[in-house]
Amino acid sequence: xxxxxxxxxxxxxxxxxxxxxxxxxxxxxxxxxxxxxxxxxxxxxxxxxxxxxxxxxxxxxxxxxxxxxxxxxxxxxxxxxxxxxxxxxxxxxxxxxxxxxxxxxxxxxxxxxxxxxxxxxxxxxxxxxxxxxxxxxxxxxxxxxxxxxxxxxxxxxxxxxxxxxxxxxxxxxxxxxxxxxxxxxxxxxxxxxxxxxxxxxxxxxxxxxxxxxxxxxxxxxxxxxxxxxxxxxxxxxxxxxxxxxxxxxxxxxxxxxxxxxxxxxxxxxxxxxxxxxxxxxxxxxxxxxxxxxxxxxxxxxxxxxxxxxxxxxxxxxxxxxxxxxxxxxxxxxxxxxxxxxxxxxxxxxxxxxxxxxxxxxxxxxxxxxxxxxxxxxxxxxxxxxxxxxxxxxxxxxxxxxxxxxxxxxxxxxxxxxxxxxxxxxxxxxxxxxxxxxxxxxxxxxxxxxxxxxxxxxxxxxxxxxxxxxxxxxxxxxxxxxxxxxxxxxxxxxxxxxxxxxxxxxxxxxxxxxxxxxxxxxxxxxxxxxxxxxxxxxxxxxxxxxxxxxxxxxxxxxxxxxxxxxxxxxxxxxxxxxxxxxxxxxxxxxxxxxxxxxxxxxxxxxxxxxxxxxxxxxxxxxxxxxxxxxxxxxxxxxxxxxxxxxxxxxxxxxxxxxxxxxxxxxxxxxxxxxxxxxxxxxxxxxxxxxxxxxxxxxxxxxxxxxxxxxxxxxxxxxxxxxxxxxxxxxxxxxxxxxxxxxxxxxxxxxxxxxxxxxxxxxxxxxxxxxxxxxxxxxxxxxxxxxxxxxxxxxxxxxxxxx
RNA sequence: GCCGCUGUGGUGGAAUCGGCAGACACGAGGGACUUAAAAUCCCUUGGGGGCAACUCCGUAUCGGUUCAAGUCCGAUCAGCGGCACCA
Numbered sequence: 001x002x003x004x005x006x007x008x009x010x011x012x013x014x015x016x017x018x019x020x021x022x023x024x025x026x027x028x029x030x031x032x033x034x035x036x037x038x039x040x041x042x043x044x045x046x047x048x049x050x051x052x053x054x055x056x057x058x059x060x061x062x063x064x065x066x067x068x069x070x071x072x073x074x075x076x077x078x079x080x081x082x083x084x085x086x087x088x089x090x091x092x093x094x095x096x097x098x099x100x101x102x103x104x105x106x107x108x109x110x111x112x113x114x115x116x117x118x119x120x121x122x123x124x125x126x127x128x129x130x131x132x133x134x135x136x137x138x139x140x141x142x143x144x145x146x147x148x149x150x151x152x153x154x155x156x157x158x159x160x161x162x163x164x165x166x167x168x169x170x171x172x173x174x175x176x177x178x179x180x181x182x183x184x185x186x187x188x189x190x191x192x193x194x195x196x197x198x199x200x201x202x203x204x205x206x207x208x209x210x211x212x213x214x215x216x217x218x219x220x221x222x223x224x225x226x227x228x229x230x231x232x233x234x235x236x237x238x239x240x241x242x243x244x245x246x247x248x249x250x251x252x253x254x255x256x257x258x259x260x261x262x263x264x265x266x267x268x269x270x271x272x273x274x275x276x277x278x279x280x281x282x283x284x285x286x287x288x289x290x291x292x293x294x295x296x297x298x299x300x301x302x303x304x305x306x307x308x309x310x311x312x313x314x315x316x317x318x319x320x321x322x323x324x325x326x327x328x329x330x331x332x333x334x335x336x337x338x339x340x341x342x343x344x345x346x347x348x349x350x351x352x353x354x355x356x357x358x359x360x361x362x363x364x365x366x367x368x369x370x371x372x373x374x375x376x377x378x379x380x381x382x383x384x385x386x387x388x389x390x391x392x393x394x395x396x397x398x399x400x401x402x403x404x405x406x407x408x409x410x411x412x413x414x415x416x417x418x419x420x421x422x423x424x425x426x427x428x429x430x431x432x433x434x435x436x437x438x439x440x441x442x443x444x445x446x447x448x449x450x451x452x453x454x455x456x457x458x459x460x461x462x463x464x465x466x467x468x469x470x471x472x473x474x475x476x477x478x479x480x481x482x483x484x485x486x487x488x489x490x491x492x493x494x495x496x497x498x499x500x501x502x503x504x505x506x507x508x509x510x511x512x513x514x515x516x517x518x519x520x521x522x523x524x525x526x527x528x529x530x531x532x533x534x535x536x537x538x539x540x541x542x543x544x545x546x547x548x549x550x551x552x553x554x555x556x557x558x559x560x561x562x563x564x565x566x567x568x569x570x571x572x573x574x575x576x577x578x579x580x581x582x583x584x585x586x587x588x589x590x591x592x593x594x595x596x597x598x599x600x601x602x603x604x605x606x607x608x609x610x611x612x613x614x615x616x617x618x619x620x621x622x623x624x625x626x627x628x629x630x631x632x633x634x635x636x637x638x639x640x641x642x643x644x645x646x647x648x649x650x651x652x653x654x655x656x657x658x659x660x661x662x663x664x665x666x667x668x669x670x671x672x673x674x675x676x677x678x679x680x681x682x683x684x685x686x687x688x689x690x691x692x693x694x695x696x697x698x699x700x701x702x703x704x705x706x707x708x709x710x711x712x713x714x715x716x717x718x719x720x721x722x723x724x725x726x727x728x729x730x731x732x733x734x735x736x737x738x739x740x741x742x743x744x745x746x747x748x749x750x751x752x753x754x755x756x757x758x759x760x761x762x763x764x765x766x767x768x769x770x771x772x773x774x775x776x777x778x779x780x781x782x783x784x785x786x787x788x789x790x791x792x793x794x795x796x797x798x799x800x801x
Numbered sequence: 802g803c804c805g806c807u808g809u810g811g812u813g814g815a816a817u818c819g820g821c822a823g824a825c826a827c828g829a830g831g832g833a834c835u836u837a838a839a840a841u842c843c844c845u846u847g848g849g850g851g852c853a854a855c856u857c858c859g860u861a862u863c864g865g866u867u868c869a870a871g872u873c874c875g876a877u878c879a880g881c882g883g884c885a886c887c888a
Contacts (some may be wrong), residue, residue, distance in 0.1 A: 213883085216805065220884055227888080244888060257888090300886085326886040336888045344802090345886050414887050534882080608826075610813060615881085622813065625826045631841095671815065674825035681825090744821040749869040751821055789868055795820045799868045 001638065003631045005598030009707040013115060021723045022066075022117040024073040028523040033070040035062050036503050036563070038532035038540070039077040039124075041495075042103035043084055047110040048580070049588045049606070049618065054531050054569045056603045057612060057667060059116045061529065063703035064664050066117075067728040073524055074117060075506040077124035078104050082495045083161060083177060086426040090458045096426040100127060110590060114599045115706050117723075122509045126498030131505065132428045133449035134515040135498050138547065140431060140442045141554055147193040148420065150440065154261065154286075154329075155419055157185035162460040164189060166419045166494060169539075184286060187464065190421040190430060190491065194546045198222050198413040200560075201545055210566040211613075214537050221538040223414025228398050230337060230407040232256060232310040236268050240310055240321070243332030243412055246342060246374075247401065248393035250314050251382040252360035253337040256321045257302065257349070260285040261329040265305075273306040278323055285325040300326060300349040312337075313406040314383065314397075324349065332412055341366045361390060418543065420494060425458050425467045427492030435479035435486040444480055452492075466490040499540055500547040503527050504557065515556070522558050530563040533571075541566070567667060570615040572606070577617045588618050600705035601627040607669035607704060629673075630708055632680050633701065637715055639687065640694040650735050652682050653693055657731040660700045669704075676701055691716060696729045698722075745770045746797040747779040755796075763790040770796055 016022060035058045040051055062074040078100075085096040085103075092099075104125065111118070124131055142148040156165040160180035164187065169176045194201075202222050205215045227245035234240050240256065258264060260282040269275050281303045302324030309318050326345055327336050340350035340357045347370035350357055357366055360382045364371025371377065379385040384400070385393040401407030421430065431443045431450040443450060453474045455467045468474055468490040479486040501515070507524040508516035532541070548562035573579055574586025581587065593602045604626040610616035656679045663672030679697060683689045689697075695716060702709040702722050713722050742756050743766065753776045755769045767788060770776050783800035790796050 213805070217883060220804075223884085223887065225887075242888080246888080324886090326888090328887065331887045338888085343888065345888075348886090412887080414884090537883090608813090614807090616813070619813065619827070622827050628841095629826085670813090671825080674815075677825055742821085746820080746869070749820095749867090754821070787868060789820090791820065795869090797820080797868055 001634055003598075003627075003634050003708075005600065005630075005708070006595075008711045009113075009115065009594075009599050012707045012710045013112060015710075015721065016115075016117070016723065017112075017120075020119075020121065021721075022072075022074065023119045023121055024075075025071050026520075027071065028519065030071040031069070032523060032528075033062070033065040033072045034524050034526075034528045035065075035072070035074050036506075036527045036530045037076075038536065039079050039499070039502060040107060041079045041082055041084070042100065042107045044088065044099065044103055045582075046103075046106055047590050049590050049593070050572045050580075052114055052116075052590060052602065053572055053606050053609075053612075054533075055111070055116050056114070056606055057569065057669065058529065058531050059603075060607070060664055060669065060703040063117055063706065064661075064728060067699065067702070067722070067726060069726050069728075073122070073506060074119060075122040075124070075509075076111060076116070076118040076120070077502055077506070078107070078126065079495065079499045079502070080104065080125055080127040081427045081498060083163075083424070083426070086424060086458055089426070095454070096458070097127065113594050114590070114603065117706070122506050124502055124505045124509055126428075126502065127426075129449040129451050130512065132498060134505070135428050135493065135501070136431045136448050136450060137445065137515065138501060138551070139428075139493065139497070140445070140448075142192060142550060143432065143440075143442055145550075145554070147196065147550065149191055149193070150188055151191050152186060152188045153191075153419075154184045154186050155189055156182045157187075157464075158182055161424075162462070162464060163423050164419055164421065166496075166539075184288075185464070189419050190489075192418040192420045192546075194418045194543070195413060195415055197546050197549055198224070198415050199411075200549060201415075201542065204545075204549075204561055208561050208566070209564060211568060213534070214541070214566055214568065217534075217537045218542055221415065221542065224411060225413075226409070226411050228401060228407050229333065229410040230313065230401060232313060232337065234311070234321070235307075235309045235318075236271050238264075240264065240335055241333045242335045242337045243410060244337055246339065246394075247397045247407070248379065248382075248385065248390050249339040249342045249360050250312070250337070250397060251385065252339040252341050252358045253312050253319065254340060254350070254356045254358055255319050255338045256310050256335060257324050257327045257338050257346075258305075258321060258335040259327040259329040260323055260325050262323070262334045265323065268308060271307045274303070277303050278305060281323055288325070300324065300345070300352050302326075302349065302353065304353070313401075313404075320355075322349075322353070330416055331414065340370065342370055342372055344370045344372065346370070360385075418546075420497075421489075421491035422494050423460050423464050423466045424492055425452075425455060425460075427495065428452075428497055429468070430489040430491055430493060432489045433477055433479060433486045434489065435482060435484060437484060438479055438481045438486075440489075441479055441481045441486070466492060468492070496540060496543050500544040501551070503530075503544075503562065504551075518558075521556075525557060526559045526561060527563045529565045529567070531567045531569060534568050537568075568613060570611070570613055572609070573615055573617045575618050575620065580618075586618075588620075593623065597623055597627050598630075598707075600630055600708045604630065604673060604704050608673045610670060612667045612669055629677055629680065630705060632684070633697075633705075634708065634712065636680065636683060636689065636694050636697070637712060639683070640689055640691045640716070642688045642690045645690055645693070646686070649683070649686060649689055649693060651738070652679055653696060654731040654735040657696070657700060657729045658736065661728075661731070664703065673704065676704075699727065699729050741793055743793065744795050745773070745776050746795065747776065748799055749797060752776045752779045759793055762792075763788065763796075766790060766796055767798070770798075 037054045037058050062072050066072045080100045085100050088099050089096040156170045158165050158175040158180055160178050170182050175182055202219055202224055225245050228247040229241055229243050231239040231241050265278050302322045305321045308321055310321055312319055338346040340346040341359045342361055358381060359366045361377040362380045363377035374390045377390055379388045379393045398409050429450045429452055433441050433443060435441055453471050455471055458467055475487050477486055477488055504516050508520035511517055544562055549560060551557045552560045576586055578584055605623045608626055656675050659675040660672045698709045698712050710721050738759055740756055740758050742754050744751055745753050745755055753773045757766055757769050785798060786801050787799040
């Protein structure tokens with residue numbers, strides 16, 4: 001029988017489409033299952049072979065759950081705003097919408113050709129005004145609750161994209177997207193107060209089932225630390241507050257350092273004798289990109305502020321204040337107390353500027369290096385703290401600071417607020433108006449969506465304004481509050497906006513009254529299983545958790561966490577083991593694979609390629625093995641002629657059911673497929689199987705190779721397709737049990753032979769059987785048995801002397 | 802520098818609890834079929850030694866625990882990922 005994969009696949013894809021076989025039901029009385037994959041950015045390059053790895057994996061899980069009787073919502077959409085379409089538009093003078101639509105059509109066709117069981121009636125598109133109406137609505141709610149605010153700040157500025165980047169988008173000091181240099185630039189930006197949720201974003205990780213490395217990375221990124229804020233009095237009258245994780249070392253603070261951007265430099269300009277030097281240093285620091293600033297971290301630089309000193313609150317000692325760029329304005333208070341004896345950076349700085357180093361924790365050698373261990377050591381030179389451990393000293397000094405009003409315990413986070421505006425065109429307009437009288441005012445909900453107007457040129461301006469700023473009809477409006485002339489915000493939202501809540505829209509995608517109905521959200525959320533790339537851990541995944549928590553707080557969604565479970569797939573590399581890229585010429589096009597081997601083979605291969613969580617190189621020759629397997633599966637139809645069930649075959653089949661069922665749940669697709677291959681090999685060796693056995697096997701394979709299995713199901717005379725029957729095979733414990741077993745026999749831990757014995761035999765009987773074996777007997781000859789270890793039905797080890 | 806992960810045949814990878822290392826595939830070699838090739842089917846395939854039955858070695862390296870270690874413990878080396886002047 002020839003395997004006509006193209007015809008079979010077209011036939012069933014057509015059937016599924018016409019019958020809407022995978023549409024999620026709105027019958028909320030059934031048990032639900034909501035699997036989710038990250039929706040793609042529809043790039044001009046088309047689908048990458050990496051996409052189907054994730055999509056197929058959850059498709060298998062979705063299909064299995066459907067067969068097991070669940071109401072499954074598996075949907076797809078397009079994260080279609082973003083820079084590539086805009087850059088293409090600039091180059092070719094076409095509307096980004098045109099190219100985006102074209103790309104989406106291509107992606108949709110490609111996904112359909114893979115037989116993915118998406119409910120296409122729920123497709124969403126972030127660039128559709130009916131969708132981004134609700135993205136804007138959420139933004140307005142954030143604004144209303146004071147979580148969106150405009151702030152003049154130093155931002156990451158991509159010199160090539162001419163656009164602000166979020167911290168998460170700067171990787172190694174360059175733009176994550178284009179690799180160009182990122183510099184600091186002071187600009188007014190819309191910010192979202194994600195830091196207000198920092199604590200909950202960490203704590204609530206305990207209640208969700210995410211793979212450990214995702215949790216670790218998120219915690220790491222949020223970067224919670226505990227310590228204290230301490231107030232230092234200065235000679236100009238005001239206090240200078242610092243944050244420290246080591247308040248226990250306060251007696252060792254011999255100088256202070258403020259960041260070059262610290263406001264006190266300008267505030268006390270009159271008192272600073274070397275103000276010029278300070279400003280020169282600040283300007284030099286500002287010119288450095290983030291990259292340079294961290295590259296040069298070995299060499300400490302700085303300027304001593306002359307004319308102002310501070311007083312150490314524990315002993316009233318007068319200490320100098322320095323300016324240095326190793327202190328960041330964006331973390332803590334932008335000022336530190338320097339304890340060179342117990343901090344490596346302060347130590348390096350003190351050596352350069354020849355500042356005193358006072359040991360306050362005994363245990364290291366401060367002549368050589370800073371002693372930073374907090375587990376060992378005893379407090380010295382520290383007045384009331386002397387003799388205490390570091391932990392005890394921390395506690396005591398914090399109490400003292402609180403009593404005296406000189407400080408308090410404080411928690412800090414590395415996480416910073418989310419820079420939310422972009423000076424670009426292809427994104428959601430920010431629905432705010434600026435009025436000279438009323439300030440920033442939200443546009444009324446009834447005016448949503450605020451649609452993106454057409455422009456003639458898509459380039460951002462050199463002074464960093466969005467192309468929208470040139471559209472007078474868009475910019476000029478009236479204040480919704482007082483009616484006077486006012487101007488619209490012309491910045492747009494970042495790409496992460498639309499993707500922060502798309503899974504909520506799948507629940508009720510055509511609702512024009514709410515982002516989704518209460519009932520739909522109540523039933524479908526949280527997402528039961530979300531799979532996506534590790535590269536989104538500190539971006540999309542964190543942002544969407546933040547938005548979801550906010551929506552929970554205002555009563556829009558019923559759960560505090562959006563995703564009950566998060567897993568992650570490894571990347572697929574090129575055949576040469578390098579990342580697939582056009583320049584290396586190692587890109588594999590999924591269309592070619594579907595054409596030459598078929599969608600079922602492609603699906604199976606991507607699942608068989610290796611451990612789902614790990615990166616794996618593509619191998620064209622290995623695909624053949626999967627195709628061969630499917631051909632052999634089809635061939636089973638001809639030998640499914642046995643009338644009577646065979647005990648051994650039944651056992652193999654039931655083992656395969658158990659293995660495949662378990663492996664799907666654990667995403668161990670590769671071993672599940674291996675088990676099915678073994679069963680097929682077994683059936684051929686045996687020379688045949690019954691029709692019923694084959695049908696059970698077909699059901700098991702269905703989630704992996706849906707087209708071929710539907711075809712075979714029909715060939716075997718079934719009238720109703722698999723996708724309509726709702727039965728997942730169950731294994732029978734009784735059929736799994738063996739009557740006899742081969743057990744390894746070891747002598748002194750070394751394998752000397754095996755014996756076939758009845759199941760459940762006791763030690764003496766097995767030993768007697770083993771001694772009948774020539775080799776084992778030879779190994780025992782002339783020796784004294786010291787000990788015998790027998791694990792029932794597993795192994796026998798005889799220890800001799 | 803800190804945190805995390807991973808090291809298994811020619812290749813991708815298997816191996817619930819410590820219990821027959823290398824499942825399943827790919828590739829390679831040999832054979833059958835064929836005028837021939839492709840496809841298919843059968844056999845061999847971790848390494849060394851032996852005519853053979855057989856035997857020794859083998860999961861990055863070194864050491865330890867144990868009747869028994871790919872798996873547990875300690876040290877080292879290599880690779881990958883995350884964070885990184887975060888006080």
